[in-house]
Amino acid sequence: MSAFRKISQAALAKTISAKKAGAKLVAPLQKSAPRNQAKIAARATGNASREGGRESARDGAREGIKRQVTSYDVAMQAGISQSAVSRCFKPGASVSPSMRALVMKVARELNYTPNAIARSLITRRSNLVAVLISNLTNLYYPEVLSELCQQFEKRGMRVLLFTLPHEADVDKMIAQVWEYQVDGVVAAARLSPQHVSEFERRQIPFVLYNRTLQDKAVNAVICDQIEGARILVSRLAAAGHKRFAIISGPTDSVVGQERTKGARERLAELGLAAPIVVEGNYDYHSGAAGLRDIVRRLGRAPDAIICGNDVMAIGCVDTARHELKLAVPEKLSVVGFDGVEPSRWLSYNLTTLRQPVQMMAQAAAEMLIGLIAKPDSPPEKRVFSAQFIEGGTSALG
Amino acid sequence: MSAFRKISQAALAKTISAKKAGAKLVAPLQKSAPRNQAKIAARATGNASREGGRESARDGAREGIKRQVTSYDVAMQAGISQSAVSRCFKPGASVSPSMRALVMKVARELNYTPNAIARSLITRRSNLVAVLISNLTNLYYPEVLSELCQQFEKRGMRVLLFTLPHEADVDKMIAQVWEYQVDGVVAAARLSPQHVSEFERRQIPFVLYNRTLQDKAVNAVICDQIEGARILVSRLAAAGHKRFAIISGPTDSVVGQERTKGARERLAELGLAAPIVVEGNYDYHSGAAGLRDIVRRLGRAPDAIICGNDVMAIGCVDTARHELKLAVPEKLSVVGFDGVEPSRWLSYNLTTLRQPVQMMAQAAAEMLIGLIAKPDSPPEKRVFSAQFIEGGTSALG
DNA sequence: ACATTACTTGCAATCGAATGCATTTTCGAA
DNA sequence: TTCGAAAATGCATTCGATTGCAAGTAATGT
Incomplete structure (x- = not known):
């Protein structure tokens, strides 16, 4: 035990002199050094003894299990108790400035990082x-x-x-x-x-x-998806659109269902015909497929298609323009939901409802x-x- | 202590009879019940005593700190040791099938879930x-x-x-x-x-x-970005493109630098003029800005623009077509990198190098x-x- | 100079699960 | 039935940090 004591005292003295602290500073720290160095030493990993900047590829792999630097190592090296180390890393804790400085210095030398896993266990x-x-x-x-x-x-x-x-x-x-x-x-x-x-x-x-x-x-x-859908319908209806179709999101998407519901409600209120609804799955291809399906079932294009999200709307627009040669927006209006970045790209410039993500x-x-x-x-x-x-x-x- | 013993024995008997196990099963488990019930009881949280399916909004908040169900609770309830519980949750461990069944049953009743934090601490x-x-x-x-x-x-x-x-x-x-x-x-x-x-x-x-x-x-x-860039240049050059421009990624992007480097190298090898290079930051607008910049500096459009990624290429294509009225690909070829999903959309159908993400x-x-x-x-x-x-x-x- | 308060610091008991070792139990073979 | 090996189980320690409590030190007042 006295051996440990000697080592840590030496380390302490060195450390303190290195930062040119006055005598006032030295005294308290030496006096309050913990008495159970043996216990601390037993707990410490031994990593503390290797020098700071040195790196050796294999020295940490010894024993097969990697032992990390713990607060005990820092405590031993600094000649103080483990709890003191712990407290220095806790913002509001009761630690003297000199103690904190010392601990931080040693911690940096040893590359000590608190173990969040251990902390989580005790603090819950x-x-x-x-x-x-x-x-x-x-x-x-x-x-x-x-x-x-x-x-x-x-x-x-x-x-x-x-x-x-x-x-x-x-x-x-x-x-x-x-x-x-x-x-x-x-x-x-x-x-x-x-x-x-x-x-x-x-x-x-x-x-x-x-x-x-x-x-x-x-x-x-x-x-508020319902509100949004109602706005879309209102605007489209006000501009004279009469025959609506919907490419909805998948049935298990609550958001998708609400968008469809809001649209339907508002259409009914306005006395417009119930829309044809086909189900999509939010991706580009289902927007394309949805449009084809609608046109096939209707025998022609509707006035407006409300898509469950922007990506399907984009798929819809692309298919209309490039495959079916349906001019958007002249022959067909397409609107989406979300306001994702690509909806703002010049090729689309989608009419949509942006969510304040x-x-x-x-x-x-x-x-x-x-x-x-x-x-x-x-x-x-x-x-x-x-x-x-x-x-x-x-x-x- | 005998009180605890009694309780856990009763619980054990009930548990076993409930799953209609034969006498063979009962015997071993009863005999090997741990003798330190007191210690286990001291460690257990008391949560074990409340009934399985019952839910009460406030009962877990008592004492201010939420105590979760631990392996000790399961051990006490089942009348076995904590280590047995632990072993039952470890795949290859040495546990009898009956023990495993009992533990799993009690664990389910108590809603026990192993604590990964504690496990991580001990297993490192x-x-x-x-x-x-x-x-x-x-x-x-x-x-x-x-x-x-x-x-x-x-x-x-x-x-x-x-x-x-x-x-x-x-x-x-x-x-x-x-x-x-x-x-x-x-x-x-x-x-x-x-x-x-x-x-x-x-x-x-x-x-x-x-x-x-x-x-x-x-x-x-x-x-391999360099290889990719070389392929792009080679293909474009083979098709007759002569004047190249590059909208590069930001300078601190290694990938971006390599793409630029590969393109430059290959152009030099082919004896073509060094490309004009403007720096982008990988987003749509910097693709647009890059194109404007190039056209301004060149006084006209180049034959081909190699963009540091697809999104910039898309910005470039859009700006060419909708703002500068430059037909792509007739008057200007644009290529990108990455092969992100929007690059496959019909409005773009970008020439690009897809990374096998x-x-x-x-x-x-x-x-x-x-x-x-x-x-x-x-x-x-x-x-x-x-x-x-x-x-x-x-x-x- | 002495008492009292206010800080610092160390001690030791946690947190919840894993595991080496010792002990007990099981099971097959003789 | 008996013995021995193999399987199952319990015991006690361990991981690394936090924190209530007690003890010790500094600062303050009288």
């Missing part, structure tokens, strides 16, 4: 949020994800990403969410009510993005952070309105 | 990989991310996503990567050589995606998993070739 806060997204190739979601990611990063939380592909074994995927003790979940994916109940039962704060549940009050950030993502992040801090807040919905973009794919007079 | 394997991506809005990256995600999920690893936005404080971001003890890193972002050294010093396996380092052997998955992502995932299993493998580069897509934006004769 992982600082992880799970983001569930169905389908990243959807052109709309990357924007959402990007925004969410930045929001959470800004707030000191890490994003654990889960993609739910062919809507297969969502259960297994979700189980992983529990295992990692995430502090919260943002779900921008098709989830069954059972899954949502599971969130509740486990008391994990969650925010649904662009979806809600019929018979349950949940936290959600949504965009940035605001929505920010709201979702804020809401989730709030819920984590105060889990018993009553459920809240934040509903945004989409912005009508009058592009060039519709004849609006 | 987090099963997390960090994915670093510069810019998700880039249209090319979501595809990469999606593919990587699925690959890792398939292999039982979770993805911790880091987006590096305005290339600011990358350091702080990277520090987070260390804290979370990720098992490996896939970097599809601009990283300084210092950052890469940091990976090495910490002995964290990493794979660079679409980038390499000049003076260091690293694991990387790349696409799926194969590359798969290779990256495989490589990283391999490195994690065997950290001392020598660095390897996997180089893919891009596929030439003869679209309609270039006059190839």
Whole structure:
């Protein structure tokens, strides 16, 4: 034990003299050095003894298992207790400036980084949020994800990403969410009510993005799809469009269903004929196929086609112009939803309803952070309105 | 202590009779019940006593801190040891079928889920990989991310996503990567050589995606950009194009630089005039601006413009056709790189070089998993070739 | 100079699961 | 039936950091 003591005292003296601290500084630190050096030494990995800048390709691989630098190593090297090290890395903790300086210096020398896993275990806060997204190739979601990611990063939380592909074994995927003790979940994916109940039962704060549940009050950030669809129809009808068709989103997409519903409602209110509806799956080709289908069934083109999202609208426009030689917007108006970047490209300049993605993502992040801090807040919905973009794919007079 | 014993015995009997097990099954489990019920009880959270399906909104929030169900709870409820519970959740472990069945049943009743954080701490394997991506809005990256995600999920690893936005404080971001003890890193972002050294010093396996380092052997998955650019030039030149221009990627993009370099080299070899080069930043507007700039500086349109990526090429095509009234491909050929989805849309049908994203992502995932299993493998580069897509934006004769 | 408060710091007990080792149980062979 | 090997199980320690509590030190007032 005295050997350890000697070493650490020497190290301490060296360290302090190196930063030219006055005698005042030396005294307290020497006096309060911990007495259980043996225990600290036993816990330390031995990595502390190797020199700072030196790098050797194989020295960490010894013993087969890689041992990282721990707070015990720093404590031993600095001749202080492990708890002191821990406290120096906690913002509001009670540590003297000299102690903090010393610890930071030694930590830097040893390349010490706090272990978030160990911290999470004891604090029961992982600082992880799970983001569930169905389908990243959807052109709309990357924007959402990007925004969410930045929001959470800004707030000191890490994003654990889960993609739910062919809507297969969502259960297994979700189980992983529990295992990692995430502090919260943002779900921008098709989830069954059972899954949502599971969130509740486990008391994990969650925010649904662009979806809600019929018979349950949940936290959600949504965009008023029905309102948006009604606006689209109103504008088109006002400009004289009479025969409408819809290329809807898939039936299991709540957003898609609402868009269709809003459009139908408004058409009925206006006394216009019920639209022909074909189902798409949100991709380019289903927009193309949808148009062909509509024209085939109608025997001619309708006045306007409302597509469940921009990408299908783009597919529709392209097929109309290049394959069916139907002039858009002269012979056929096409509108979409979302306002994704390509909808603004000159070749399309789509008439669409832009969702305020940035605001929505920010709201979702804020809401989730709030819920984590105060889990018993009553459920809240934040509903945004989409912005009508009058592009060039519709004849609006 | 005997009280606990009694309770757990009763629970055990009930459990077993419930699944109608024969006497054979009962005997071993009863005999090997642990003797330290007191210790297990002390560790257990008490959650075990509440009934399975019951849900009460507030009962878990008592004491302010949420206590989750642990392996101790399951052990107590089942009348066995904690280690037995642990083993039942480990695939290859030595557990009898009856024990496994009992544990699984009780676990389900109590809604027990293993705590991955605790597991990571003791095993020193987090099963997390960090994915670093510069810019998700880039249209090319979501595809990469999606593919990587699925690959890792398939292999039982979770993805911790880091987006590096305005290339600011990358350091702080990277520090987070260390804290979370990720098992490996896939970097599809601009990283300084210092950052890469940091990976090495910490002995964290990493794979660079679409980038390499000049003076260091690293694991990387790349696409041969120079080869690709040479192919483009060769094809265009063979079809009679003489005056070339380039809208390059930003200078800090290695991929962009290589594409420019390959094109220049090949042009020089063919004895054609050095191209005019303007710098873009990979987005639609910089493609548009690039074209205007080129036309202004040249006083006329070149024969062909090679764009650093598809989105700029699309911007270029749109500006040529709709703003400058330059027919593409009749008066001007435009080519891009990447082969992103919109490049296949009928309005563009871009001539481009498609990167085999799926194969590359798969290779990256495989490589990283391999490195994690065997950290001392020598660095390897996997180089893919891009596929030439003869679209309609270039006059190839 | 002494008492009292306000800081610092160390100690030791956690968090929840994994695992080497010892012990018990099972099962097949003699 | 008995013995021995193999399988199953329990015990106790461990991972690395946090934090309540106690002890020690500095700063302040009288």
